[in-house]
Amino acid sequence: MLTRPTDNRPTALKHAGSNRNSALFRTAIFSGPVPVLIIFADPMQGTLVFVPGDSLASAVINRESSSSMSTLFDKVWDAHVVTEVPGGNQVLYIDKHLIHEVTSPQAFNGLRDRGIPILRTDRIVATADHNVPTKDQDKPIAEPLSRKQVNMLTSNCEEFGVELYGLGHPYQGIVHVIGPELGITRPGITMVCGDSHTSTHGAFGAIAFGIGTSQVEQVMATQCVLMSKPKSMRITIDGDLQPGVTAKDLILYIISQLGTGGGTGHFVEYAGSAIRSLSMEGRMTICNMSIEMGARGGLIAPDETTFEYIMGREFAPTGTEWEEAVSYWRTLPSDADATFDTEYTFRGEDIPPMITYGTNPGMGMGITESIPTKSDIHGDATLKKAMEYMGLELGNQMEGMPIDYVFIGSCTNSRVEDLRLAAGLVKGKQIHENITGIVVPGSQQVAKQAIAEGLDRVFTDAGFEFRGAGCSACLGMNEDKIPAGRYCVSTSNRNFEGRQGPGARTILASPLTAAAAAVAGKLVDVRKLI
Amino acid sequence: MQAFKKLTSTAVPLPIEDIDTDQIIPARFLKATTRDGFGDNLFRDWRYDKLEHPRPDFVLNNPTYSGEILVAGSNFGCGSSREHAAWALADYGFRVVVSSYFADIFRGNALNNGLLPLIVTPQVLDETFRTIEANPAARFTVDLEAQTFKNEETGTVTGFEIDEYKKTCLINGYDDIDFLLSQREKIESYEANRVDFSL
Ligand code: SF4
Numbered sequence: 001m002l003t004r005p006t007d008n009r010p011t012a013l014k015h016a017g018s019n020r021n022s023a024l025f026r027t028a029i030f031s032g033p034v035p036v037l038i039i040f041a042d043p044m045q046g047t048l049v050f051v052p053g054d055s056l057a058s059a060v061i062n063r064e065s066s067s068s069m070s071t072l073f074d075k076v077w078d079a080h081v082v083t084e085v086p087g088g089n090q091v092l093y094i095d096k097h098l099i100h101e102v103t104s105p106q107a108f109n110g111l112r113d114r115g116i117p118i119l120r121t122d123r124i125v126a127t128a129d130h131n132v133p134t135k136d137q138d139k140p141i142a143e144p145l146s147r148k149q150v151n152m153l154t155s156n157c158e159e160f161g162v163e164l165y166g167l168g169h170p171y172q173g174i175v176h177v178i179g180p181e182l183g184i185t186r187p188g189i190t191m192v193c194g195d196s197h198t199s200t201h202g203a204f205g206a207i208a209f210g211i212g213t214s215q216v217e218q219v220m221a222t223q224c225v226l227m228s229k230p231k232s233m234r235i236t237i238d239g240d241l242q243p244g245v246t247a248k249d250l251i252l253y254i255i256s257q258l259g260t261g262g263g264t265g266h267f268v269e270y271a272g273s274a275i276r277s278l279s280m281e282g283r284m285t286i287c288n289m290s291i292e293m294g295a296r297g298g299l300i301a302p303d304e305t306t307f308e309y310i311m312g313r314e315f316a317p318t319g320t321e322w323e324e325a326v327s328y329w330r331t332l333p334s335d336a337d338a339t340f341d342t343e344y345t346f347r348g349e350d351i352p353p354m355i356t357y358g359t360n361p362g363m364g365m366g367i368t369e370s371i372p373t374k375s376d377i378h379g380d381a382t383l384k385k386a387m388e389y390m391g392l393e394l395g396n397q398m399e400g401m402p403i404d405y406v407f408i409g410s411c412t413n414s415r416v417e418d419l420r421l422a423a424g425l426v427k428g429k430q431i432h433e434n435i436t437g438i439v440v441p442g443s444q445q446v447a448k449q450a451i452a453e454g455l456d457r458v459f460t461d462a463g464f465e466f467r468g469a470g471c472s473a474c475l476g477m478n479e480d481k482i483p484a485g486r487y488c489v490s491t492s493n494r495n496f497e498g499r500q501g502p503g504a505r506t507i508l509a510s511p512l513t514a515a516a517a518a519v520a521g522k523l524v525d526v527r528k529l530i
Numbered sequence: 531m532q533a534f535k536k537l538t539s540t541a542v543p544l545p546i547e548d549i550d551t552d553q554i555i556p557a558r559f560l561k562a563t564t565r566d567g568f569g570d571n572l573f574r575d576w577r578y579d580k581l582e583h584p585r586p587d588f589v590l591n592n593p594t595y596s597g598e599i600l601v602a603g604s605n606f607g608c609g610s611s612r613e614h615a616a617w618a619l620a621d622y623g624f625r626v627v628v629s630s631y632f633a634d635i636f637r638g639n640a641l642n643n644g645l646l647p648l649i650v651t652p653q654v655l656d657e658t659f660r661t662i663e664a665n666p667a668a669r670f671t672v673d674l675e676a677q678t679f680k681n682e683e684t685g686t687v688t689g690f691e692i693d694e695y696k697k698t699c700l701i702n703g704y705d706d707i708d709f710l711l712s713q714r715e716k717i718e719s720y721e722a723n724r725v726d727f728s729l
Contacts, residue, residue: 091710091717095726105564145562188727212635212642260548264633291609294634496552498552
């Protein structure tokens with residue numbers, strides 16, 4: 001069930017945004033029901049003069065502090081505001097910065113051009129993931145451009161003193177898999193990476209979001225970004241998920257209801273009993289795909305499940321520091337009476353195993369449904385273009401449709417729990433003769449754990465390839481590509497045209513649905529198998 | 531950053547919603563380590579077929595349409611955070627992208643590269659598409675200082691929103707990093723006075 005979005009701001013404030021250009025009120029920033037109102041009496045009669053080196057922020061006059069009734073997002077955001085800038089922007093302190101080989105070279109070049117160092121090298125961690133081969137990881141990278149980019153990350157990290165978990169390092173892996181598993185990701189922190197799926201880390205109650213390369217450079221140089229506070233949204237999912245329905249189905253369902261732009265401008269808090277009962281891996285899958293509905297990021301309130309996951313990890317706090325941290329983390333969940341700019345509610349029971357039929361993650365449906373002929377969210381021309389690309393027809397069903405490839409991996413579904421789910425389904429079976437199946441663990445640590453549990457054998461015995469860690473066929477920057485025209489059931493997060501290789505046709509699904517499709521050689525309703 | 535004040539130009543229409551950054555610049559072109567030269571691969575797979583021949587039905591290959599303004603369907607720039615998308619559009623020669631809304635990360639990236647993401651209402655967007663369809667030589671004026679978008683064909687002028695700080699940066703060609711570097715003292719005093727469980 002979909003409820004309409006609500007504007008929970010007090011009536012007096014609903015119009016405040018329109019005062020934006022008045023001489024008296026430069027801007028109003030909303031923070032829950034009690035507004036944090038920045039009143040900026042315009043000292044320059046409407047002309048804002050920017051002088052580098054001069055502090056614009058000193059012109060901010062007044063800030064009423066917000067009292068109780070804060071959201072999780074407000075609490076973490078407000079604790080990281082260094083200063084406020086007229087025009088609605090704030091200087092936000094970033095606790096942890098993750099970098100990888102693709103979006104960092106130009107940022108390092110920028111620092112070099114300016115002759116400035118990285119401000120806080122203890123707050124930045126690097127890994128190589130997007131470009132790395134998933135076979136022969138002990139040999140030099142064969143593809144010259146990928147090799148150059150990965151080598152450049154190594155030399156840049158050496159030059160600027162950045163900790164690097166490069167190829168061959170036991171901690172190497174997809175940036176959004178290694179942060180949590182090493183205990184770097186924690187509740188209440190701010191985290192960025194030049195990668196949109198940084199939203200993954202919000203599963204811990206952190207504010208985590210993707211940034212562009214200019215901002216990567218800014219964070220390297222100043223440990224801060226400049227941005228206006230996003231709006232808040234809460235999506236509540238109560239009730240139980242059906243057997244065979246996973247966190248991936250839940251988030252694909254939400255995105256299919258809201259569309260790829262439904263969360264634009266917002267940070268989304270996921271709440272409700274269906275979320276609370278998810279493991280951290282499931283919560284990461286949910287937050288990971290927040291960006292696919294256009295949200296800046298997603299968050300889930302930290303609880304015992306969160307603390308249990310973090311405790312004992314490589315870089316997690318220990319001893320009294322752990323105790324203190326946990327008591328702080330317990331203060332973070334949204335207050336009972338906190339309100340949000342936008343709210344949606346769904347029922348867990350209503351969610352079927354999901355697949356996508358089109359060329360963006362919002363084009364999703366239940367496995368037994370038919371491709372819609374008309375949509376409130378997608379225009380006719382966009383739907384038509386998607387059908388042409390996918391080689392499908394509006395109004396058709398996809399259950400039973402033969403497929404060619406199965407990819408189990410990516411920062412959405414490559415953690416050991418995902419591999420266990422898929423392995424449970426393929427154990428003792430063979431994948432269909434028409435299927436090429438690859439399993440790519442999210443990190444070296446995930447691979448190690450999977451091998452220790454014998455999951456690699458389950459997959460290889462069934463006819464899958466079990467590869468080394470990396471982004472792989474999620475974006476096809478290395479040689480792991482799906483050939484043009486072929487259908488791939490993929491546990492990744494994007495079914496954009498050409499995402500898995502030029503002409504590749506991606507069908508997003510959960511690890512369970514992907515594993516079932518591999519065995520059957522076609523799309524099947526996993527509920528009928530368990 | 532290149533400054534932007536005012537521009538009058540014809541426009542290129544791309545009436546598709548949810549154009550993602552993988553279309554704007556496909557992942558296989560992200561292996562470069564500088565910011566230059568991405569324009570050649572802008573909309574690569576929409577522009578060229580498998581044999582690298584230009585697809586005649588794609589608007590950038592149609593000599594009828596040209597200009598420094600790209601007009602696109604809603605939710606332009608969704609998906610990956612790759613700033614390469616903004617670099618590719620700017621390198622190709624676009625100075626403005628008009629849409630009814632932009633994905634957040636793309637909008638920020640565009641603003642950081644002197645490319646103006648101009649938000650109009652869905653009605654104005656439709657009207658703009660119709661004007662270009664009727665006359666591909668129709669001109670539009672974007673005046674950042676006045677925050678107006680003028681359809682020179684119909685004479686319709688509409689206002690657009692942009693935050694004051696970003697407007698000032700664009701008009702003067704200032705980068706955020708200059709401002710952030712000027713905040714060093716405040717950043718250090720924040721660090722000294724906070725509760726921190728992140729390290
Ligand atoms: S796995 Fe895919 S989505 Fe995740 S970081 Fe890598 S390329 Fe991006």
